Amino acid sequence: MLVGEGMMRHWGLTSWRRADPAQAQIPASRVAQVGSDGSVRKDGAITPDGHIVNTSYTVNSPHPPAMDAPGQRGQLVPELDAPTIGDRLSERGVSWKWYAGGWDAALAGRADDTFQFHHQAFAFFRRYADGTEGRRLHLADETAFLSDLHAHPLPAVSFIKPLGVDNEHPGYASLLTGQAHVASLVSALQQSPEWRSTAVIITYDENGGRYDHVPPPAGDRWGPGVRVPAIIVSPLARRHLVDHTRYETVSILRLIERRWGLEALGERDEKANDLTAAFAFD
Structure with a gap:
């Protein structure tokens, strides 16, 4: 990372x-x-x-x-009723949104061929079901991210799930196209007033199938699994650092929980390292 x-x-x-x-x-x-x-x-x-x-x-x-x-x-x-990180944030009055590439077109019945219906995590939950206030406030098309950025301020927490063509997935997406897409979003942030207090975490849900000589540490049925790429881009990130701390996907949840004093969703995120070693917070 x-x-x-x-x-x-x-x-x-x-x-x-x-x-x-x-x-x-x-x-x-x-x-x-x-x-x-x-x-x-x-x-x-x-x-x-x-x-x-x-x-x-x-x-x-x-x-x-x-x-x-x-x-x-x-x-x-x-519809599922289990608590989500969105629920925890809302309970504390912390603003947040999930921005999905191709969301509006999919809702209108014109989904892009690479739109991943099963990747729209919050849509599975009753609080964000069709016609709910939760959906209206928190689930949006990815294009709304730039609109919200220009309107200022962004939500305190933003999740961005690109359209399939931009997600770098082996077999149907281009690495260069996906990386250029992410770079354009980061560049827009860097040129905005939001940047001085922003941390961008870019990560993946698989490693692309490439060999890794480092075996996963002992865990449970959910991991940790193979190492996957992850990048933090932020003016708050520590520089000239080699961090040997073990992190995993739910470390992102743990960082959010620690930042806003949220109750953990479960034992897994509660025990995860929270990424604070990667930052030089004042």
């Missing part, structure tokens, strides 16, 4: 996406069946112990139009 002019050596991938079967009232027809040898006996949107399969879609919009066909809607994941 790069920080200013320094480097952080260990950033592991964490996967954490849970549904509560009892709470969500998920019918047995949606739950996968796995044999004692680990083989899949019946496919399903939810694992036997209640975890959402990566390519599942929410019952809320947007989801692929084909999922509204007869017999398909029953495969959609019901």
Whole structure:
């Protein structure tokens, strides 16, 4: 992980996406069946112990139009009620938004071919369902990020999920296109009054399949996994630093929780290192 002019050596991938079967009232027809040898006996949107399969879609919009066909809607994941980092921020009166590339077009039924319906994390939750105040206030198209930046001020916390064509994913996206897209967003921030108090954290959900000679540390079923790229761009980042602290995806959550005194979402983020060693806060 790069920080200013320094480097952080260990950033592991964490996967954490849970549904509560009892709470969500998920019918047995949606739950996968796995044999004692680990083989899949019946496919399903939810694992036997209640975890959402990566390519599942929410019952809320947007989801692929084909999922509204007869017999398909029953495969959609019901609205979830578990707390999110957005809820924690709202409880403290801290402003935040999730900006997604292609969001408006997907809601209008004109989704780009590379729009990832299953990556719209907050859309899975009841508080951000269709027609809710939570959705109106907190879920927006990525183009609104620049509009909000120019209107000043930005929300205290912003999440940006680029459109698939800009996400550098192997197989269908270009590395250069994705990096140029991120660079344009960072450049816009650097030229704004927001910059002096901003920290940008850029990271990925996989390592691209390349070999890593460093084995993941012992953890639990969710990681840490293989090391993935992560970059902090900020005037507050420490320079000329080699940080050997172990970080992971939920370290971002832990940093947000520590900054605003939020209750942790679970044991995993509560125990994660919080990235403060990478910053020179006054």
